[in-house]
Amino acid sequence: MTDTTREQIHQVATRAKEASRILRTLTGSDRLRGLEAMARALEASAGEIAEANAADVSSARAAGMSPGLIDRLFLDEDRVGALASAVRDVASLPDPVGSIAEGRRLPNGVEVSRVRVPLGVIGMIYEARPNVTVDAAALAWRCGNAVVLRGGSAAQKTNAILVATLRRALRGEGLPEDAIATIDEWGREGAGELMRLRGVVDVIIPRGGAGLIEATVTTSLVSVIETGTGNCHVYVDASADLDMARDIVLNAKTQRVGVCNACETVLVDSAGGREAWAQVANALRDAGVRLHVGPQAVAAYGLAAGDVAGDEEDFSREYLSMDCALEVVDGVEGALAHIDRYTSGHTEAIVASAVDVIERFCAGVDAAAVAVNASTRFTDGAQLGLGAEIGISTQKLHARGPMGLEALTTTTWRIVGSGQVRG
Amino acid sequence: MTDTTREQIHQVATRAKEASRILRTLTGSDRLRGLEAMARALEASAGEIAEANAADVSSARAAGMSPGLIDRLFLDEDRVGALASAVRDVASLPDPVGSIAEGRRLPNGVEVSRVRVPLGVIGMIYEARPNVTVDAAALAWRCGNAVVLRGGSAAQKTNAILVATLRRALRGEGLPEDAIATIDEWGREGAGELMRLRGVVDVIIPRGGAGLIEATVTTSLVSVIETGTGNCHVYVDASADLDMARDIVLNAKTQRVGVCNACETVLVDSAGGREAWAQVANALRDAGVRLHVGPQAVAAYGLAAGDVAGDEEDFSREYLSMDCALEVVDGVEGALAHIDRYTSGHTEAIVASAVDVIERFCAGVDAAAVAVNASTRFTDGAQLGLGAEIGISTQKLHARGPMGLEALTTTTWRIVGSGQVRG
Numbered sequence: 001m002t003d004t005t006r007e008q009i010h011q012v013a014t015r016a017k018e019a020s021r022i023l024r025t026l027t028g029s030d031r032l033r034g035l036e037a038m039a040r041a042l043e044a045s046a047g048e049i050a051e052a053n054a055a056d057v058s059s060a061r062a063a064g065m066s067p068g069l070i071d072r073l074f075l076d077e078d079r080v081g082a083l084a085s086a087v088r089d090v091a092s093l094p095d096p097v098g099s100i101a102e103g104r105r106l107p108n109g110v111e112v113s114r115v116r117v118p119l120g121v122i123g124m125i126y127e128a129r130p131n132v133t134v135d136a137a138a139l140a141w142r143c144g145n146a147v148v149l150r151g152g153s154a155a156q157k158t159n160a161i162l163v164a165t166l167r168r169a170l171r172g173e174g175l176p177e178d179a180i181a182t183i184d185e186w187g188r189e190g191a192g193e194l195m196r197l198r199g200v201v202d203v204i205i206p207r208g209g210a211g212l213i214e215a216t217v218t219t220s221l222v223s224v225i226e227t228g229t230g231n232c233h234v235y236v237d238a239s240a241d242l243d244m245a246r247d248i249v250l251n252a253k254t255q256r257v258g259v260c261n262a263c264e265t266v267l268v269d270s271a272g273g274r275e276a277w278a279q280v281a282n283a284l285r286d287a288g289v290r291l292h293v294g295p296q297a298v299a300a301y302g303l304a305a306g307d308v309a310g311d312e313e314d315f316s317r318e319y320l321s322m323d324c325a326l327e328v329v330d331g332v333e334g335a336l337a338h339i340d341r342y343t344s345g346h347t348e349a350i351v352a353s354a355v356d357v358i359e360r361f362c363a364g365v366d367a368a369a370v371a372v373n374a375s376t377r378f379t380d381g382a383q384l385g386l387g388a389e390i391g392i393s394t395q396k397l398h399a400r401g402p403m404g405l406e407a408l409t410t411t412t413w414r415i416v417g418s419g420q421v422r423g
Numbered sequence: 424m425t426d427t428t429r430e431q432i433h434q435v436a437t438r439a440k441e442a443s444r445i446l447r448t449l450t451g452s453d454r455l456r457g458l459e460a461m462a463r464a465l466e467a468s469a470g471e472i473a474e475a476n477a478a479d480v481s482s483a484r485a486a487g488m489s490p491g492l493i494d495r496l497f498l499d500e501d502r503v504g505a506l507a508s509a510v511r512d513v514a515s516l517p518d519p520v521g522s523i524a525e526g527r528r529l530p531n532g533v534e535v536s537r538v539r540v541p542l543g544v545i546g547m548i549y550e551a552r553p554n555v556t557v558d559a560a561a562l563a564w565r566c567g568n569a570v571v572l573r574g575g576s577a578a579q580k581t582n583a584i585l586v587a588t589l590r591r592a593l594r595g596e597g598l599p600e601d602a603i604a605t606i607d608e609w610g611r612e613g614a615g616e617l618m619r620l621r622g623v624v625d626v627i628i629p630r631g632g633a634g635l636i637e638a639t640v641t642t643s644l645v646s647v648i649e650t651g652t653g654n655c656h657v658y659v660d661a662s663a664d665l666d667m668a669r670d671i672v673l674n675a676k677t678q679r680v681g682v683c684n685a686c687e688t689v690l691v692d693s694a695g696g697r698e699a700w701a702q703v704a705n706a707l708r709d710a711g712v713r714l715h716v717g718p719q720a721v722a723a724y725g726l727a728a729g730d731v732a733g734d735e736e737d738f739s740r741e742y743l744s745m746d747c748a749l750e751v752v753d754g755v756e757g758a759l760a761h762i763d764r765y766t767s768g769h770t771e772a773i774v775a776s777a778v779d780v781i782e783r784f785c786a787g788v789d790a791a792a793v794a795v796n797a798s799t800r801f802t803d804g805a806q807l808g809l810g811a812e813i814g815i816s817t818q819k820l821h822a823r824g825p826m827g828l829e830a831l832t833t834t835t836w837r838i839v840g841s842g843q844v845r846g
Binding site for chain 2: 021024025104106110112114119120198202203217218221223224225241244247248250251252255340347362363364365366367368369370371372373374375377378379383384385395396397398400401410411412413414415416417418419420421422
């Protein structure tokens, strides 16, 4: 990293911080006006954005990017229209800024209240998904924050025009355009430098695979919110309704395989016997899932055609594909011991009808969410009624689970007196 | 660091984590029973504790420790009794564990709720203040957490017996003693190793001077909550009632100088003229405060006997003594610019009667607390009605300002269905 690059990143972040100071003083109406301008600007520039995206997609194809990733990179005019709608959806969410989290009048007459305020400057590091560029900018702006964006290099042309469009929209309204900034042109080095700017950047949110998250957490001097790694389990207890178990396992594993709240390991209670095992395993096989069968299960029930023998490694993986680890465990304690060892702290599900088993599972699991007789796929901001989300936190501090607008705020105490001092 | 030391610290932390798993399943009554046993054990061992403390104090005196620090280290039987009372006070606080932060029934009939649960394992790094050992252990235990303690070396004998006493109390009740652990015997190296144990330790809370905080934040792989550095300002606007300004400035500066919510810089509005300046400056001088007068003020009003000429360095210091920086600024904008540059994000106060000035100050300050016509000394858990505090967070994530019990918890989503899957 050259001193020049360092200086440039520092300047971008400092301008974002200056913009965030102005943002703190804007009214909610000012912020809504900014969002509407962003939505309109995206619609007006849809053709131009799609054109830039076509160039990114073409380079990515030439570089051999997989169809799944190409689909996440791709934007046509319709998808740009959907991005504009998503910005308007963000505008429709309740404004967390200014809400009072708690408050009271003290015996000495001093009035104290804890008021929700913007965080400040958010650094967002993510993969080649241009929708995240717009979502993150809109969510951050909605609650009065500036963002510094660093998206995957394969989306660089698309992100450049998206950011230019959003900034132009703000400028046109007399609002601080530096509240939405990109450091894509400085690549990984720029991201590394951003993570050093403690005191300028208030939080870094990495959104992507386990490698990106791990690198960010171990490198960053700025506080990090870890997101999105999901090694989610479904435990099928002997007390489960087997039809319900089958439906939930299939939904959790196959409804959408590339997402963090998809199931990656199914654990079947040994007390359920061969019938429970067969119903779960065959449902997955019939749906085209390749089973990575754990050693206990191989010993008990053997492998069927298409199965592979699984081990530690198979229990640790976030497949994000039509693969699933499957193992036999001894009751809820066996399930908890397995989960405790391999969990990424995202979502753990149980299918059971015995109340004491369910209680034990809920008390024993240490994760952002526990699902009882429901699919892991419900751990999602929109599903849980939070509106849009900027990511799903798998850490315990500040925010845990889907992060809506409130996760992008902090609070400050207002202490209002009439001359009181402390005795 | 030898591999053996590393292994030993890892074992202590792992046992704490195992204890925290048991703690998650205890009832609130179990936890109260533990606190009462701790209080009784402290009372029963008061003589023995005071004896160990006398040895620490004697070594510290021989090593030339200042009287102020000796006072914070010192425990006699009365003070041990006060520690036992503090434990009972913690027991009297409402239990945050199990409370529902939010919840709703989704259209598909799934019931979702966000439930407050213990954080897990808390690493506490602090100075030679044995009361912190007991406070931290009691607060952590109250809401179901294990703690790993690392106190200042000068208190090592005292801390050893305090921890042994608390652990014995838990053991006597059949409760997991490993929930309260110390790594004092491994010194700084042990603390460094503790900060690497991501996945075992859930949060590190450093409590002490700016150097300790800075070292922890830049070293730790575990999430950190920064606490307690306070470079607090009082701004006296031209619209202020000067008697009120004098009382608040004096209280904020002199009521207790060694604490983080004491005032370290007073800013006087130039529009208040010589009268406002003289009233504030003379009140401080008369109280025995040494003024570090900033360049604008020296140019406008000169220095009086006992004053020293101050600069950047003087504006940056957390004096924790009968010293105070004093400067003239141009109105609220000048005050905000100064504060923005030097704030530690703790507490900023304004004395003013003009509503627009007060509003501008509140919107412009970015700190854990803003005090309007009240002393900075109110930023304190007990004063604000939170009960005991484990520290005052000066960061924005997770907890900001005084951290009561709720700051030592996280939440988890409970998603309870009857077979629902996602469509």
